[in-house]
Amino acid sequence: MQTKEKTMIRKTLEAQRIGRRDLMAMLGAGAVAAMGIGMTSREAQADAKAVAEAMKKLIGDKKPAAGKITLDLPQIAENGRTVPIAVEVASPMTDADHVKALHLWADKNPRPDVATFRFTPASGKARISTRIRLAKTQNIVALAEMSDGSLYMAKSEIKVTIGGCGG
Amino acid sequence: MAKARVKVPKSVKKGEVFEVKTLISHKMETGQRKDKKTGKKIPRMIINKFVCTYNGKEVFTSDWHPAISANPYMAFFVKAGESGNLDFTWTDDKGKATKKSAKVTVTG
Amino acid sequence: MGKRHLGAGLAVGALLAASLAVPAGADDGIRSGYSYMTPETKGMQDDDFQNPGMIWVDDGEKLWNTVDGKAGKACATCHKDAATSMKGVATVYPKYDPKIKKVKNIEWQVNNCRTERMQAKPWKYESGQLLAMTVYIRHQSRGMPMNVSVDGDAIPFFQAGEKFYNQRRGLLDMACKHCHADNAGKNARANLLSQGQTNGFPVYRLKWQKAGSTHRRFRGCNKQVRATPYKAGSDEYMNLELYVAWRGRGLPVETPAVRN
Structure with missing residues (x-):
């Protein structure tokens, strides 16, 4: 395999890894953001x-x-x-x-x-x-x-x- | 202690409708937040009442709930009658009042 | 809720991943954080009366004229009218101080004055007083272009700040530059990434519902990439503050700006 291709594959894999890590972070951030306003999901029942x-x-x-x-x-x-x-x-x-x-x-x-x-x-x-x-x-x-x-x-x-x- | 700012025009014509802007520093604690360290709920502590009188007579009042943001901004309108004072009172959950006064000069 | 975040998270992951593979250069000139705000947030900053950050200006002015400490002095005792004596100060801070052989910011200088000249207790970083005083001092330079010195003795500190800025860190393995240089102007989830400029700091942040310092913001960013933040006032953040101020050279001081 040519080096160029190897690099590309490595980069793709890296990108996927970052994506997953990022997902974890975003889940955390979302949860924190929802909590931060001062509500829990059960309290958010007002409609x-x-x-x-x-x-x-x-x-x-x-x-x-x-x-x-x-x-x-x-x-x-x-x-x-x-x-x-x-x-x-x-x-x-x-x-x-x-x-x-x-x-x-x-x-x-x-x-x-x-x-x-x-x-x-x-x-x-x-x-x-x-x-x-x-x-x-x-x-x-x-x-x-x-x-x-x-x-x-x-x-x-x-x-x-x-x-x-x-x- | 809460600090208030108010803004009214320096002089207005009789009958003119002018905007009054107010801002007060206050956390407006909702009563739903939890202390990060202890996990206990932080008790509610908000300004729940805002009153504006014009030469002693109520011209605009408001009841606030925890959905009013911290450092409450309240702008409204007043129709110029006689020269005199606009007096503002913000009252919190403990009944503590912050007052501020502004002079209005009415011409014509 | 979980599903929605999952989708959003994936999208961002893909966005960042994709952009990381692209060479830098998305940067379209130096832009204040102001330019990324919605019309409503801009409006809040444009009208001094609507700007809640002005509460801190008022507080700072009172403190400026208040005697504190054993020496019986106020800031005004030596520096007189801040409108004259502090004008332009925000444009050149942080700056290298030969006495401490380090870079200092305004917060540091205020506390140095308090302990050395006023014989008063230093204020805690992020305390209401230190924020108010910093806001008040920086406000005196509003509209003036940022112009920190990164020459001479400041060079190693500038370089340390630059290194910090470009250094990957945290569980996300991301550097400041990944969001604020390479991807500024793009969305990470629902969040529009700015260049992370400091010309409006301390800012009134809608999210905080109060004023906050540059170092508080740095800590927030570091936590966001799941890195252990440094202490506010640390050498690391002083150097970073110098580098970021240099990135924003020419931008007008906006303190107290309003940000989301």
């Missing part, structure tokens, strides 16, 4: 049902309408531990017609509650920006309570990159 329950506690059997809410989310969250988001509810924000509250949930977080924001006509605009923790790719669910008692809901998926090298 759409939990959000529905939380919503029911607030509004009973009323059905929120679609619309009015704009979810301003990154297409892909670079790291689930700090995800910048903005939410706006369309409203004139007058004494007679304004947004009273905006509730946010993340349906696959260990605990789906994220935050509640309460506005007044003196807010002028029902828009908030904050940063949230997301355990994995999931839906952000928003519910707006208006001053006339009407309800609006919006839902949008956000993809979360798992991992990120290094510690």
